[in-house]
Amino acid sequence: MILLKNINVTYPSLEKPILKNINLHIKTGEWVSLVGPSGSGKTSFLKVISGKLDTVEGNVIIHETDINGLSAHKRHEFIRRHVSTVYQQFRLLPQFSVLENIMLPLIPHENKKRIQSRARELIDEVGLTHRVTHFPHQLSGGEQQRVAFARALITDPSILLCDEPTGNLDTNNRDIILELLTQIHKKGKTIILATHDEIVAKKGKNILTFHEEDVHKGEVVL
Amino acid sequence: MSSVEIAAPIASLGYFTGENKTFTLAYPHTSSYIETEFNTTDGVNEYTIRDEGGYFYVLEQEGYLEGFDFYKEPGHGYIGEGMKPEFGIPLTYHLTVGVDQEEEEKLTGIDLSALKNPIPAQLEWSYSQYGAKRNIPIIYLSDSFVSLRAETSLSELDWGSEQTIQLKEELDLQDNEAFFFSEKYETLGDRLSKIERLNTEGIKIFLSDQIKPFYYEPFSYNYDGTFSGEENYSFGISETPIFYRTKPIDYTIRKDQTLEVKQIGQDSGVPVYREIEKQGVSVREKREDIPFLLYPVGTFTTKSHQESLAASPLGIYQQAPTTKLDDGTTLHETITPGSFISSPAHGIVSLEDAAYIKGDAPIDAIRLRVDGINSYNEEAIRKINDVILDISEIGGFDIVVVAGASPSPVIMDVEGVGEVEQSWTSLGAAATISEGWNTTNLLISSVFLMISIVYIVNHAMFRKYTKKNETKLLSDIGWKVRHIKQFHLIENYLLIIFSGILGGLILFILYLFNLVSSITLVIYLIIVLLTFLIPFLIIVLVKNKLRSTNRFNGVKFKKVWLKNVLFYKKLIILCFLQLIFVTFLFNFVPANLFVTNQSTGDTNLGVFINDLILILILVILVATLYIATTTIIDSISSFLFIRKEEILTLRDIGWRVKDIHNTFMKESIAWIIPSFIIGMAISIIISSTVLTFTVELVFLSICITLLLSIGSMILVYNLIKRTLKKI
Ligand SMILES: Nc1ncnc2c1ncn2[C@@H]1O[C@H](COP(=O)(O)OP(=O)(O)O)[C@@H](O)[C@H]1O
Ligand SMILES: [Mg+2]
Numbered sequence: 001m002i003l004l005k006n007i008n009v010t011y012p013s014l015e016k017p018i019l020k021n022i023n024l025h026i027k028t029g030e031w032v033s034l035v036g037p038s039g040s041g042k043t044s045f046l047k048v049i050s051g052k053l054d055t056v057e058g059n060v061i062i063h064e065t066d067i068n069g070l071s072a073h074k075r076h077e078f079i080r081r082h083v084s085t086v087y088q089q090f091r092l093l094p095q096f097s098v099l100e101n102i103m104l105p106l107i108p109h110e111n112k113k114r115i116q117s118r119a120r121e122l123i124d125e126v127g128l129t130h131r132v133t134h135f136p137h138q139l140s141g142g143e144q145q146r147v148a149f150a151r152a153l154i155t156d157p158s159i160l161l162c163d164e165p166t167g168n169l170d171t172n173n174r175d176i177i178l179e180l181l182t183q184i185h186k187k188g189k190t191i192i193l194a195t196h197d198e199i200v201a202k203k204g205k206n207i208l209t210f211h212e213e214d215v216h217k218g219e220v221v222l
Numbered sequence: 223m224s225s226v227e228i229a230a231p232i233a234s235l236g237y238f239t240g241e242n243k244t245f246t247l248a249y250p251h252t253s254s255y256i257e258t259e260f261n262t263t264d265g266v267n268e269y270t271i272r273d274e275g276g277y278f279y280v281l282e283q284e285g286y287l288e289g290f291d292f293y294k295e296p297g298h299g300y301i302g303e304g305m306k307p308e309f310g311i312p313l314t315y316h317l318t319v320g321v322d323q324e325e326e327e328k329l330t331g332i333d334l335s336a337l338k339n340p341i342p343a344q345l346e347w348s349y350s351q352y353g354a355k356r357n358i359p360i361i362y363l364s365d366s367f368v369s370l371r372a373e374t375s376l377s378e379l380d381w382g383s384e385q386t387i388q389l390k391e392e393l394d395l396q397d398n399e400a401f402f403f404s405e406k407y408e409t410l411g412d413r414l415s416k417i418e419r420l421n422t423e424g425i426k427i428f429l430s431d432q433i434k435p436f437y438y439e440p441f442s443y444n445y446d447g448t449f450s451g452e453e454n455y456s457f458g459i460s461e462t463p464i465f466y467r468t469k470p471i472d473y474t475i476r477k478d479q480t481l482e483v484k485q486i487g488q489d490s491g492v493p494v495y496r497e498i499e500k501q502g503v504s505v506r507e508k509r510e511d512i513p514f515l516l517y518p519v520g521t522f523t524t525k526s527h528q529e530s531l532a533a534s535p536l537g538i539y540q541q542a543p544t545t546k547l548d549d550g551t552t553l554h555e556t557i558t559p560g561s562f563i564s565s566p567a568h569g570i571v572s573l574e575d576a577a578y579i580k581g582d583a584p585i586d587a588i589r590l591r592v593d594g595i596n597s598y599n600e601e602a603i604r605k606i607n608d609v610i611l612d613i614s615e616i617g618g619f620d621i622v623v624v625a626g627a628s629p630s631p632v633i634m635d636v637e638g639v640g641e642v643e644q645s646w647t648s649l650g651a652a653a654t655i656s657e658g659w660n661t662t663n664l665l666i667s668s669v670f671l672m673i674s675i676v677y678i679v680n681h682a683m684f685r686k687y688t689k690k691n692e693t694k695l696l697s698d699i700g701w702k703v704r705h706i707k708q709f710h711l712i713e714n715y716l717l718i719i720f721s722g723i724l725g726g727l728i729l730f731i732l733y734l735f736n737l738v739s740s741i742t743l744v745i746y747l748i749i750v751l752l753t754f755l756i757p758f759l760i761i762v763l764v765k766n767k768l769r770s771t772n773r774f775n776g777v778k779f780k781k782v783w784l785k786n787v788l789f790y791k792k793l794i795i796l797c798f799l800q801l802i803f804v805t806f807l808f809n810f811v812p813a814n815l816f817v818t819n820q821s822t823g824d825t826n827l828g829v830f831i832n833d834l835i836l837i838l839i840l841v842i843l844v845a846t847l848y849i850a851t852t853t854i855i856d857s858i859s860s861f862l863f864i865r866k867e868e869i870l871t872l873r874d875i876g877w878r879v880k881d882i883h884n885t886f887m888k889e890s891i892a893w894i895i896p897s898f899i900i901g902m903a904i905s906i907i908i909s910s911t912v913l914t915f916t917v918e919l920v921f922l923s924i925c926i927t928l929l930l931s932i933g934s935m936i937l938v939y940n941l942i943k944r945t946l947k948k949i
Contacts, residue, residue: 052874073878080876091871095789104872107782108881155876 002026002049002159002190003061009044010055018044022058024208026192028158031185033201034194036210042194045210046161049192050083051075062159080105083159084152088167090144092136092151099123099132102150115154122150126180142173149180160184162193166200178203225609227593230329233320233576233584236467236501237559238569239313240360240436240518241345244299244456245429246306247374248444249290253282253381255419258309258374262492264561265553266546266639268371271312272491275372278307279379279414283386283397291386291401293410300456303400306442308454312490313461314368314557316435316568318360320576320584329591330539336361336520337572349459349515352505356514358575362436363568364521369554372427376445377419389413435568437518460505462516465579466559469497473634480633480641483562493638494560514579522570539566547633547641562636563644665908666811668746670842671728672753673803675721677849680796680857715754717796722750753799783888793864797857798897804850805901806908808930809923811843813909816922854937858890862945869949883942890938895931902927 007022018041026032034042047053048060051067060068062082067075084105092101102119103112123129126146136144145165152160162181166174178200185191195201247256259275261268276295283291287304294301299310323334341357387397393404401407425445432441432449442452474482487494505512524539544553544563555561577584590613592605631643729746787794862869872882902923909919 050874076876076878085874091867091874093868093871095785100785104782105875105877108877108884151875 001028001061001063002192003059004048005059005061007048007056007058007060009041009048009053009057012055019048026190028190029185029188030206031181031191031204032193033204033207034192034210035196035201035207040210042210043163046085046163046192046194049159050085050161051079080155082157083161084155084157085161085163086145086148086152086165088164090136090141090148090168092144092147094136097133097135098128098139098147101136101147102154105151105155118154119150122153125153125183126150127176140173141169142176145169145173145177146180149177149184153184157189159190159192162191162195164195165193166195166197174200225593225605226590228325228329228591229588230325230590231322231573231585231588232326233573233580234586235318235320235571235576235579236465237315237498238318238360238436238465238516239315239461240362240516240569241438241457241459242311242313242461243438243440244308244310245372245432245440246308246442246452246454248442249288249306250280250376250378250445253290253379253386253417254280255377255379255414255417256280256307256374257377258372260312261371261373262312262369262556262558263371263554264369264493264556264563264639265544265551269492269556270373271557274312274490275309278309280307281379281381281386281389281414282383284383286386286398291390293401293407293414295411296408301402302454305454308456309372310456311429311433312370312557314370314433314435315466315559316362316366317565318465318569318571319567320571320573320579322573329589330524332522332524332539334361334522334570336522337570339519341517341519345459345517349505352512352515353510354463354512354515356575356578358514358516358571358579359519360436360516360569360571361520361522362434362518362570363566364434364523365525366435366566366568367554368430368433368435368557370429370433370557372429372443374425374427375422376425377422380418380420434521436516458505459515459517463502463512463514464504465501467499467501468559469499471496471562471564476635480635483634483636485637487560489558489560492556492558492560494558495562495636496560498560514575516569516571524566544642544644546639547643553639553642562634562639562642665745666807666842668729668749669803669807670846671725671746672721672749673800673807673846673849675725676796676800676803677853680800680853718750718753722753726750781888783885783892786885786889787892790861790865793861794857794893797853798893800853801850801894801897802901802904804846804853805898805927805930806905807846808843809902809905809926810909812926813905813919813922814912816919850934851937854894854934855941858886858938858941859945862886862942862949866949869946879946883946886942886946887939890942891935894934894938898927898931898934 002025004022004024007019007024008017009019010017022045034045036042044053048056049062051060051070054072056068058068059066062078065078067078070078093104096104099116099119102122103115106115106118120132123132126149128143128146128150131139131143131147136147139147145168149165165181166177169177174197181191181193181203191204193200193204201207250256255277256279257275257277260271262271263269276298278295279293280290281292282289288306292305292307294305294308300308321334323337326332327334337359339359339361341359346357390397390399390401393401393406393410395401395404401410404410427443432438440452440455440457441449443449471483472486474484476482483495485493485495486497489498502513505515545551546553553563555563555565571579573584590609592609633641633643635641726743726746729743733740733743869882873879906920906923909915909923
């Protein structure tokens with residue numbers, strides 16, 4: 001469950017707030033699509049939920065915890081356990097193999113053997129069993145993004161944020177990713193996905209449209 | 223040149239002899255046969271001087287003069303009525319130099335005013351007939367030792383006064399006529415040799431206390447061992463126009479640093495160890511057109527100046543004894559030229575006279591004292607350098623800087639004598655020490671130069687990378703690893719070639735200005751070539767490792783820091799190299815100081831040179847420390863900035879700052895510490911080849927490396943912390 005109360009986001013360098021007075025309730029297991037033109041605030045919205053912004057006003061309540069009220073350290077730890085993000089640029093580390101990249105989020109926190117068996121399961125789930133020892137530069141874009149999904153899932157988050165995950169992919173790979181997302185959704189994970197792609201957006205049960213001029217007024221319950 | 227306080231020229235002239243005399247023996251009690259030969263000794267062997275000495279018959283004759291008449295071996299000098307047994311003292315030869323009296327007095331403090339004494343009128347008059355072209359006053363060292371001994375055998379003859387008178391009658395001589403009036407005098411020797419000798423006594427007469435170089439008072443020997451003044455004697459300066467030029471001894475340097483000296487000939491039965499060349503002509507042989515005559519006019523002494531004169535360049539006054547190595551016997555110069563002992567100057571003439579004797583280019587050296595130097599500091603170095611520059615502009619001089627001098631022992635193995643230890647006044651020693659230091663200094667300077675240049679290049683390289691779009695760099699590296707690898711290798715080499723050429727150019731310019739010697743260039747070249755090898759070796763080794771991690775990747779998760787180091791090795795390598803050089807310097811320089819100080823610190827000169835070098839070393843070490851620090855700061859912070867995207871990603875996937883910090887810390891340790899250890903190992907290897915291997919040396923190196931490691935870890939820790947905050 002995500003509950004946003006009176007959220008205002010202002011970047012220090014900008015005068016006007018990017019997100020203004022947002023009140024939103026996203027139930028657990030929802031699939032929400034964020035659409036809207038570039039610069040309308042989709043990424044900023046995702047960053048509010050993943051606690052990456054320090055200039056957020058209001059309450060960001062995730063599973064009964066107001067992460068905006070937590071210290072930076074505690075917030076980071078909370079997000080680490082509950083929220084994962086997949087990016088348009090994949091953001092895999094080139095010096096690590098597929099398996100290692102997937103394991104990476106848990107390396108400082110858990111026993112390597114346990115992580116490794118989880119990572120192998122995830123590799124199977126994203127269909128890259130034959131690519132375990134390969135390096136990112138040896139994979140196609142779609143494969144890389146699937147590794148990124150597996151990496152996001154290794155912490156077993158309840159909320160998965162996707163910032164234009166198919167933005168760099170062809171339709172074929174896009175469909176594979178959509179199929180993957182459907183399966184993830186079936187497992188009960190909350191998905192919040194920003195996209196420009198109509199087909200991708202329509203996969204979500206709710207579509208939240210961002211306009212450049214202060215759209216996000218009033219209370220929205222999804 | 224205003225900054226020169228004293229300029230004391232010196233002309234080395236060679237070996238000269240002075241006024242030559244006879245010495246007499248008191249009359250014995252009875253008719254006697256007296257035979258004398260002369261010895262000179264080097265302290266180990268005695269050498270009988272050939273063609274000197276002679277024999278004398280003294281025959282009782284009551285009522286005749288002093289109660290004796292005599293027969294003297296023909297051809298051995300003056301014969302006079304009533305003369306006592308008299309023998310010509312062999313010529314003794316002594317090193318003579320020409321100096322500028324005033325400047326020399328200022329430089330050394332020795333009183334040379336005797337050079338101004340007038341030539342004795344009587345002596346000058348007696349030699350005026352030879353028309354010498356120049357009368358040269360000479361003063362001599364009053365406290366010098368002349369190694370000469372007379373060996374006299376005294377035999378009582380079975381011969382009385384009546385027999386003398388009877389013999390005179392046989393020779394048609396009156397009782398009061400001396401034997402030498404007889405026409406048959408020459409044949410008398412045979413006749414007298416048949417007289418029975420009743421007993422023979424050998425007498426050793428040590429002449430060293432009586433004889434000084436160039437001049438001594440006439441004396442007579444009493445059989446009780448004492449000497450007394452003598453009025454009847456012969457004397458002359460007729461041999462003074464003859465002198466010997468000597469060449470330096472042709473030493474063979476042995477592996478153990480001792481010198482081997484071979485006998486190359488002999489002179490009057492005395493061994494000669496260096497080439498000598500006779501010059502000039504004796505008055506006895508040539509009675510006109512004599513070029514010069516030496517007139518002894520006074521003395522000088524260096525006794526009270528021995529301490530300070532150790533600092534006198536060329537050691538012309540140094541009198542430290544030469545001793546035999548096994549039993550400490552003091553050795554002497556023989557009286558002939560060509561001894562293996564390098565002697566102090568026994569005779570001094572004026573520079574003008576020296577110029578007259580030597581002809582063209584009489585001055586061998588000019589000793590300068592630079593004005594206003596009280597201690598050996600930066601300013602002193604600058605002053606000396608200024609003077610050196612001024613002199614080199616005049617040209618044609620070999621310049622030797624003697625910061626301080628000291629006698630330092632040299633061991634020589636002399637043929638026929640054995641191993642001896644001789645104090646060499648310092649120029650020799652100074653040369654050795656500074657030569658030894660030169661080699662290490664060259665090494666140090668070259669390494670330092672390399673460090674500085676690699677630093678600049680490294681800095682420039684990181685600049686370039688940090689400026690690039692980080693994402694682009696990462697994906698560049700990520701997408702085209704093999705291509706990038708080659709590119710980096712080539713780039714590394716280009717950088718090394720570039721810095722090598724730059725450094726070489728700087729050195730070459732210094733070389734053109736005569737500031738460094740040609741060996742520096744050679745050493746530098748070797749270092750550059752070695753530098754070439756290292757990246758290649760590392761890349762080849764590391765490449766293999768990467769392949770193996772590739773192969774076993776699925777099986778085991780390698781350490782994150784290790785993967786990172788291997789992956790980013792191209793960025794690290796220059797920095798790695800540089801830290802090797804830095805550690806090398808930090809280990810090698812103190813080790814060198816340590817060892818050199820042990821071996822040379824006990825001579826004054828050693829201390830002085832070490833003081834000078836210490837300043838230089840400190841400057842280099844401080845600069846190195848500065849460079850090392852900035853290298854680490856620069857490399858690590860740039861490195862982190864280059865990997866900003868990676869750091870952000872790690873943050874975003876849930877790593878704490880602490881985790882990232884740890885990883886980067888391990889990463890840094892993984893290449894910094896090995897570079898320290900390699901630098902230390904190289905230093906220990908080179909130190910123990912160039913110097914000597916000791917446990918202390920290794921201990922010292924380990925301590926230094928430990929300190930460096932701790933220091934750099936603290937630095938790196940804070941650096942990562944600060945940089946991560948900025949990101
Ligand atoms: N760190 C930032 N500092 C200042 N302005 C920012 C920052 N991040 C985003 N913005 C601005 O906020 C607006 C919304 O950006 P973003 O949330 O990335 O939009 P979207 O993801 O919809 O393209 C844009 O105008 C962008 O320029
Ligand atoms: Mg965006």
